Amino acid sequence: MLDSNKDNLKLEAMKRIIGMVAKGREASDLFPAVVKNVVSKNIEVKKLVYVYLVRYAEEQQDLALLSISTFQRALKDPNQLIRASALRVLSSIRVTMIVPIVMLAIKDAAADMSPYVRKTAAHAIPKLYSLDQDQKEELIQVLEKLLYDKTTLVVGSAVMAFEEVCPERIDLIHKNFRKLCSLLVDVDEWGQVVIINMLTRYARSQFTDPNLQDVDEDEESKRPFYEDENEVDEEQQEKRAPTLDPDHRLLLRSAKPLLQSRNAAVVLSVAQLYHHTAPRSEVHQVAKAMIRLLRSHREVQDIVLTSIAATATRRKVMFEPFLKSFFVRSSDATHIKLLKLEILTSLATESSVGIILRELQTYVAAHDPPFVAAAIQAIGRCASNIKEVTDTCLNGLVSLLSNKDQAVVAESVVVIKKLLQTQPSAHREIIIQMAKLVDSVTVPQARASILWLLGEYSERVPKIAPDVLRKMAKTFTSEEDIVKLQVMTLAVKLCLTNPKQTKLLCQYVLQLAKYDQNYDLRDRARFLRHIIFPADAESGGPTRLSKQAKKIFLAPKPAPVPESHFKDREQFQLGSLSHYINTKANGYQELPPFPLEAPDPKARDVETEPQVMEQAPLFTAKKVSSKKDSKFYSDTESPEDESEEDENSSDEDDDDDEEEEDSSSDKDEEEDDNEDEESSGLEEKLPKKVVKSNAKPKSDEEEEEDESDEDDSSSESVSDSDSEDESSEPSSVPKKQTRNAKPAKESTPVVKPKSNLDLLLDLDDGVFCQLISKVLSVIFCFQFLQHLLQS
């Protein structure tokens, strides 16, 4: 069918082939027939052929070469979509022979005027790199150019390529750092994740540790910060401002709104940025957003909880207000329940432990065995971490001993054993009660624990211990290995403390163990026998060993400290794959520690400023002021955008009377300065000025935030932008000229404007906007004059 000349048939055939590919069936023998169709005019056939090619080109290198010329032609196609997809496929064909061709194509595409094609070029870079590592230097050059790109579309992909190809070339970022920060809000979600991750590493290597100086202010973070967020924020920022590098501040500030993203990955990446680089007092801001993610899909929950668990071990205060969000529901999946328990226990403090314990009590009654076990362990951890509740916990656990469920009892025995170890004060009754349990408990782990306890504290229960040993000796052969080992230990310990009653028993047990099937047991038996009954080995006589036996076996043992197993995850970047699986994943890049010495903070400035200056000295003041807008759909080419605004303002000055129809420029106006009262902006221009001056204090307020982070220069620029409407006319004229020249190069309108309204929103047509709004204003002027004359 592929040879037919009807597109329909071809399409049908291709669909079937793709079906085979999708099912993982071998379809490579059709390669020659498929490749022919790469020239097909039908775009769908073409696409399917592309899909096929990418899958099998690696296996059929020679034949794949046949298609290359088609791609080369397509790369010159006037349609940007076709150009881009050709580049995509070309770079996805993993054939070493075409590396130079791809290189050339990438270079061309990187200079393409369509941002979409440039984006594809950025994607192609890591592909080529993985195919041929030798191209690195050349690729980095292209990449450098792409990193300079100001379109939000391109930046994300460029940074992604940067991360894959040359993450060590941090110097490439210096000049782009501020631009990346200001564009961050507008980049697509996936780009945001990559950029933030990259910037975290950047911040770790370029800024000093914000927490170094203020170790003494540690307590500060403990104070209640939920009374009024904003107020506290402001205060703290003022306090921090001198200690924090302004660029560092800029990074944190521009990332903050992203906590409100709908994309969990973005939120978590901001969280890790704060976790790793922010001053201690500011980290708590991310907690709320992380809690929100807990309502998301199960998988998201799991990963976020893992991150929280790791964070909570170090920053308890951060999640304490949200304690209740970690309460377990019976509908949660088991691994989520376990994670929640983990977090609950690490969050427990003197004040909150009551609620937590009550919750844990309910969990113990649940139906999910691993969860119940974990809950009991959690009680144990709470008990040993917080001294005040140890006794209540112990009592609670002891009452669990009478539980009907074997597993519960066993687990509590193990936990009690650990707890008793931490405080071997008089808990005689508990030990006695546990000793009684030996008869009923069947879970080996628990039996072993009881035996160990008895041995360890045998002097407290001198009557019972030998009796238990006697029982155990009877059933020795039918026990599990772990129990057998403990029986031996018990026997030996008793033999040392109470040789009169138990020496024979002990010998008997050892004798039994000697003939056990398990070699571990046999070894242990031999070992113990030689220490305690050295009579067997006459030669050395009552050796030193046997004299020391008591010290060896009855040495005071350090109590186990139940620790969160999330503690050791600190070494990995929060939210990374390595962090989740707690081992180093392929290609994981370690977060560099903060440099101890402040790396020359001016290095970035020095490199940045001249570069901006060179390009257009006039822009600098403007650029800062345009940051104000960047939080909105900040137009990527700020110069153009700015000039539109100028245009409007000059229009206004020309004819400040009503121009109801001048919707085009009005709309523009709304786009750009949103702080204005939009409702009033529609119709009256004259009153608007009044409104504006009225609104000034308000807008100042809004900009306060900006001010504090945009260094000293911003104060001028803000006032600049405020007075722009009135005063910018003379200055804007020369600017306009320079700018007109620049966009003209870039904007070759691919999509022809259909109406004026559409046009305004299309960036490439910025120049058109200017022209049209100018024309319109002239027309309206004219009409207005006519109107005047008539009246």
Next chain:
Amino acid sequence: MEKHWKSVISRSVCDYFFDHQRKASSPEDIPPVIATPHHYLISVYRSSMFFVAVCTTEVAPLFVVEFLHRVVDTFEDYFSECTESIIKEHYVVVYELLDEMLDNGFPLATESNILKELIKPPNILRTIANTVTGKSNVSSTLPSGQLSNIPWRRTGVKYTNNEAYFDMIEEVDAIIDKSGSTVCAEIQGYIDCCIKLSGMPDLSLSFVNPRLFDDVSFHPCVRFKRWESERVLSFIPPDGNFRLMSYHIGSQSIVAIPVYVRHSLCLRESGSGGRLDITLGPKQTLGRTIENVVLEIPMPKSVLNCGLVTNQGKYTFDPVSKLLVWEVGRIDVTKLPNIRGTISLQSGSPPVEANPSINVKFTINQLAVSGLKVNRLDMYGEKYKPFKGVKYITKAGKFQVRM
């Protein structure tokens, strides 16, 4: 079904996944990230299907998880539901979609507005038209939205009726104690929109009492700054259905619990088994009726069957999954719904220590339980007068009553 972006990875990696699947007791219990010697398998479980991504290098797991969810969302958007048979049927479209969405392991276009312009969603009419005219449902031009700074909206939208509907859905998550006291309660809210407006409308939505919001997240179209300064949602909407924002009203504020459950359940070994008696009643509903009430009780393993009598609705008991479901319907204040009867237990099984918890589901129309209200919706940038509508719904989210 498989698709490869970088070099081809053999299908046998999935064996690791199947191993885990076999081990896990329920599909929910499979860890989302599985590390194998050379690859990392990241999976999501949606509509009883697993979507597994295989990675070779370090990548943020949430990034992948989120992307997979987005893929499923897109499928649902395209095919109106996402099941195994539908994916098999539309494998070509699926393949084309995946091809557009991901390039070399990096997401390319995930906005459904753009994707729909690139690849037209299948429907019967178009299938017929295509066979007649020989056209394909793959667009040959790049959607202009992709290039503009408003990538979520397509250009040139035209409707004869301009409408904007907002659904405010609030879900109450709560855990109620044995004794009836609230352990914790939160509200999770969403604003889902269906917007069919021509041109490039610029909307702003304001609330009567925005102070209530504890934590919010937005669709990328919402302007952050405007929200921070004025608490107004200002945005140029995507075309069609989308989730504008979701918010969270946390445990710090007091949440009204609209329903109470009085229950007694005892499961004893002796005699006939256990007894169950549950009564439902409204509480703090602000005069609205509670509808679609469903109670779900996962019974312990030892329960064999239930012989219950209801005065309203009907119940089912699945002896395999041990799930007792009681579909109550609406709650009538004058005659409170009640279910009672006996439960037969397997003889000889160990006695059940604890009682299960009840999952309650309900909806209340025309009420946002948090008290949130939309103040007004303004539109700029277009001339016509749109038809606007707001709907409030309160639902039970994860609403659990412990017995």
